[in-house]
Amino acid sequence: KQEVTQIPAALSVPEGENLVLNCSFTDSAIYNLQWFRQDPGKGLTSLLLIQSSQREQTSGRLNASLDKSSGRSTLYIAASQPGDSATYLCAVDNFNKFYFGSGTKLNVKP
Amino acid sequence: ETGVTQSPTHLIKTRGQQVTLRCSSQSGHNTVSWYQQALGQGPQFIFQYYREEENGRGNFPPRFSGLQFPNYSSELNVNALELDDSALYLCASSIDTGELFFGEGSRLTVL
Numbered sequence: 001k002q003e004v005t006q007i008p009a010a011l012s013v014p015e016g017e018n019l020v021l022n023c024s025f026t027d028s029a030i031y032n033l034q035w036f037r038q039d040p041g042k043g044l045t046s047l048l049l050i051q052s053s054q055r056e057q058t059s060g061r062l063n064a065s066l067d068k069s070s071g072r073s074t075l076y077i078a079a080s081q082p083g084d085s086a087t088y089l090c091a092v093d094n095f096n097k098f099y100f101g102s103g104t105k106l107n108v109k110p
Numbered sequence: 111e112t113g114v115t116q117s118p119t120h121l122i123k124t125r126g127q128q129v130t131l132r133c134s135s136q137s138g139h140n141t142v143s144w145y146q147q148a149l150g151q152g153p154q155f156i157f158q159y160y161r162e163e164e165n166g167r168g169n170f171p172p173r174f175s176g177l178q179f180p181n182y183s184s185e186l187n188v189n190a191l192e193l194d195d196s197a198l199y200l201c202a203s204s205i206d207t208g209e210l211f212f213g214e215g216s217r218l219t220v221l
Binding site for chain 1 (some may be wrong): 114143145150151152153154155158160165166167168198200202207208209210211212213214215217
């Protein structure tokens with residue numbers, strides 16, 4: 001059974017720092033991997049989608065990488081801002097079954 | 111704004127009752143999936159529907175059932191509610207790329 005782990009569980013950084021969030025998964029037979037942010041009590045907002053054949057995707061200050069063979073993905077956030085404070089979740093698609101990590105709660109201090 | 115809407119936003123039920131949650135998918139999205147999210151946890155996959163047929167299911171008992179309609183709307187039905195069913199229920203729609211677009215969720219409290 002697929003297991004998705006996110007480290008760290010929580011992270012607090014001063015504004016302007018670059019940071020890396022980690023996601024690992026046990027079954028490399030995935031269709032894609034997706035990163036989301038979730039604000040308290042809200043739904044999930046899609047940030048980046050990486051297909052299994054891709055190595056990375058970029059959107060603005062965000063860059064996500066995927067290493068299927070080692071079961072790892074990272075989300076890099078450049079020049080963090082207080083508005084980036086949220087919980088970040090990764091999810092893997094195991095061909096019609098989806099598995100989420102428990103998230104990394106990010107706090108960016110002004 | 112993803113275009114995925116869910117109703118109701120909040121509801122309270124008592125143990126043993128039945129509940130129906132509704133989701134309107136983004137136009138043109140032929141796949142819908144449902145998730146249960148307990149407080150402080152990541153979403154747990156319940157099931158997925160593609161063109162009105164269930165084509166994937168997580169580790170949830172049969173009292174969790176669903177429907178998908180031709181107009182891109184769908185339902186999640188939960189029978190014989192238990193206290194542990196209290197959670198945020200999320201639906202997501204998608205197309206061929208597999209990118210998931212989520213609604214804001216329905217917060218269910220079971221007393």
